[in-house]
Amino acid sequence: MARTATAPGDATSTPEARLRNDVLARLADDEYRRLAKLLTLEQLQVRDLVYEVDAPIERLYFPIDCIVSVVSASPDAPTVEVATIGSEGMAGLPAFLGAASSPHRSFCQVDGQALVGSVADIRRFLANDGSLHRLLHLYTQSTIVQLAQNVACNRLHNTEQRTARWLLMCHDRVNREDYPLKQEFMAQMLGVRRATVSEIASRLQEQGLIRYRRGTLAIVDRPGLQRVSCDCYDIVAKEHARVMSQ
Secondary structure (H helix, E strand, O other), rough: OEEEEEEOOHHHHOHHHHHHOOHOOOOOHHHHHHHOOOOEEEHHHOOOEOOOOOOOEEEEEEEEOOOOEEEEEOOOOOEEEEEEEEEOOOHHHHOOOOOOOOOOEEEEEEEEEEEEEEHHHHHHHOOOOOOHHHHHHHHHHHHHHHHHHHHHHHHHHHHHHHHHHHHHHHHHHHOOOOOOOOOHHHHHOOOOHHHHHHHHHHHHOOOOOOEEOOEEEEEEEEHHHHHOOOOOHHHHHHHHHHHHHO
């Protein structure tokens, strides 16, 4: 799908967008102004590719209100999400860490905006002293915790708990009350059958926790949904807040 972008460097004219991304919001104003000259504000659509398996990673994405998934892509197994990225961080960590490519695929899961820059430009920017380098290392630690907790969660907790946790994570990242989300997509992300997701979504809706109509989801009772979720949600959320505040 095609992306809608502003003119190159036009991120300087949308300073409010920066405040909705946790990494960028923590930069000093002067450092962000220099970085913004390298970024464009883009509208991503569902399934827009961020990077492909074993292909060069050319751009880094700082989500504003979109969600990006990182998924396993084995030809011999179903696609399963391994990481969820939104306004808390940046998509393209393998390139930040020095890798040219990744064995995983990454694409837009929920449509919305992101500030986007080329890997080459941002690497040159990071070569200078500044806090972005430190913040991205902290975010990397937060992501490692998310990945590790995903493994434990998939092994220890039932599908309803994992669904509630995943919906809470999405809600944290989109910065809006409702958003489009297909059951087929949810099933793929959770590694379960679509019928299972449909049954769980109906049950959560009957309990007054979510509203799901025509492919659009809204969380109606967030505290109630947190009670259904396993404690993995709190572990990841608290670790992110702790790490990024250092």
